[in-house]
Amino acid sequence: MSTSNQLVVPQASAALDQLKYEVAQELGIAIPQDGYYGNITTKDAGSIGGSITRKLVQIAEQSLAGQAGH
Template sequence: MSRSNRKVVPECAHALNQMKYEIAAELGLMTGGSAGGADTEFASELGGTASGGGHVNWSQIATRDAGTIGGSITKRLVQHAEQVLKGL
């Protein structure tokens, strides 16, 4: 079976990337500096710099932490979909 990181909806890439940085900030994985242009809502409160950003060195993230970030993204997307479907 072939695996691919191809986005089903390419227009959502920015939102998913922003969510990734928000979750990293919530987990305390932000190290200061620039978040590569990502605007993280909680970065300054949870370890980002006072200038409002933070940086995650993704090559230094433990596999467990990366899995936690991915799992949290999935959980939030499922919760959002349930809320949307509940309104139909």
Template sequence: MAAGQKSGNQLIVPQARKAMDQFKIEVAREVGITEPDSGYWGNYTSRDCGAVGGHMVRKMIEAYEKQLSGGGGPTQ
């Protein structure tokens, strides 16, 4: 993606953008990647960005599984 262009990925719930950005920064720190000062992640390697995204997905799945095992869930 060229510099300054937005990703084609869109959130299902646009109001969650700020929380997801904060979550991405927290996860990046957990895997040892410092956030870019500019907020632009395009200068990072695909491997680093993939590590952040993969860890985010694992954490979201873990949270959902915990929610389901507690008897709750979004479909109830």
């Protein structure tokens, strides 16, 4: 499956995958080990994506606040 989303920093892929698994575990959603996501409900996928976005925004805000404090 091809995707149009490309990471600006390709090395971030592993970190994003790790974050995806952490968020899914926090939400009690099982991520298939075979990489096939066809059996995950849209609601669960949206919950994972929304939580990842919230975490990334929080990380960015903390980073910016740290830079402003210097």
